[in-house]
Amino acid sequence: MKKLAFLLILSSVGLFAGHLLQEQNSAIFGKDLLPNILNYDKEGGLRLGYWFTFIQSKIFVKAFLAITFGVPLAFLVHYLIIGPMIFSHDRKKIYVFNIFHRIIHWLAGVAFIVLVPTGLVMVFASSFGGGEFVRVCKDLHFVATFVFIISVVPMFLMWLKEMLFNMADVKWMMILGGYLSKEKFPIPAYKFNAGQKMWFWASTLGGMLMIVTGLIMYFQDFHVPFLQAWGLSQIDLLRASGILHNVFGLLITALFFTHLYMSIFAIKGAIHSMISGYKEEEELEILHSLFYKKLKEKKVV
Numbered sequence: 366m367k368k369l370a371f372l373l374i375l376s377s378v379g380l381f382a383g384h385l386l387q388e389q390n391s392a393i394f395g396k397d398l399l400p401n402i403l404n405y406d407k408e409g410g411l412r413l414g415y416w417f418t419f420i421q422s423k424i425f426v427k428a429f430l431a432i433t434f435g436v437p438l439a440f441l442v443h444y445l446i447i448g449p450m451i452f453s454h455d456r457k458k459i460y461v462f463n464i465f466h467r468i469i470h471w472l473a474g475v476a477f478i479v480l481v482p483t484g485l486v487m488v489f490a491s492s493f494g495g496g497e498f499v500r501v502c503k504d505l506h507f508v509a510t511f512v513f514i515i516s517v518v519p520m521f522l523m524w525l526k527e528m529l530f531n532m533a534d535v536k537w538m539m540i541l542g543g544y545l546s547k548e549k550f551p552i553p554a555y556k557f558n559a560g561q562k563m564w565f566w567a568s569t570l571g572g573m574l575m576i577v578t579g580l581i582m583y584f585q586d587f588h589v590p591f592l593q594a595w596g597l598s599q600i601d602l603l604r605a606s607g608i609l610h611n612v613f614g615l616l617i618t619a620l621f622f623t624h625l626y627m628s629i630f631a632i633k634g635a636i637h638s639m640i641s642g643y644k645e646e647e648e649l650e651i652l653h654s655l656f657y658k659k660l661k662e663k664k665v666v
């Protein structure tokens with residue numbers, strides 16, 4: 366009995382000491398508490414209190430609802446009216462994505478397939494009744510972030526050069542890539558068209574911003590000495606992260622749905638290039654006519 370009481374006292378003291386240590390190391394509850402409060406909403410601070418509460422409570426849920434249902438609905442209408450682009454599978458197949466491209470792409474794909482639905486569950490947490498299900502989604506969202514971290518930098522570097530915009534992209538945008546027409550005609554684009562480039566920049570640079578803002582919100586309580594030097598408070602940083610994460614989350618979710626529609630439905634068979642690395646000759650001839658011209662000059666086709 367004495368032993369048990371001793372153990373109980375020891376563990377309580379241990380827990381209390383741990384708690385005190387944690388409080389002391391905490392940027393929110395520890396020694397930075399006062400500077401954080403003093404800096405909050407001060408002249409020169411971000412003064413995000415009003416905007417954060419307003420956007421968070423009145424805009425984001427509705428905007429995510431509109432994207433989640435509106436974007437797939439718009440594509441359904443496109444599919445029913447214009448229909449998919451179908452290219453011959455009888456001509457030459459051209460190798461465009463090497464094994465490294467494909468592995469990195471798959472990692473990003475797997476990460477997004479977890480990140481996007483679990484992120485949406487968090488946005489609509491109250492409709493899911495909160496609780497364990499939402500908590501599990503939050504943890505999965507955190508784990509998938511690391512799969513995305515592994516893929517985003519190599520993806521950025523491997524496609525960077527080919528994703529720089531050029532004059533062909535202006536022409537592509539003027540005809541909306543030919544996606545509103547049922548006719549097949551040569552579209553001005555090199556290896557990647559303007560739409561693909563926009564997705565690249567949004568998913569890599571936007572994705573990196575999502576990682577940083579997401580991690581700030583996940584860890585919440587850490588020391589950021591430069592904040593106080595800039596006259597900002599910890600809560601400023603959290604609120605700015607919350608707003609940016611949601612705004613970019615909206616953009617990236619809409620573009621991710623678009624990317625899935627294009628690769629799975631709008632261009633029949635496009636998904637094969639993600640698996641085998643090969644694209645159909647006719648697809649390049651029509652959708653990437655300038656790239657095709659170069660391949661012809663090099664006698665690849």
Ligand code: HEM
Pocket residue numbers: 470473474475477478524557560561562564565568569572624625628629635636637638639
């Ligand atoms: C499982 C989900 C995904 C599928 C099914 C998919 C499918 C595809 C396909 C078929 C292509 C080749 C398109 C073409 O050149 O005709 C492609 C390209 C590409 N994918 Fe994905 N992808 C997925 C996820 C992602 C994610 C999460 C990212 C970025 C984080 C990404 C970034 C890109 C980029 C930058 C390209 C090259 C440009 C483009 O075609 O849009 N993909 N994807």
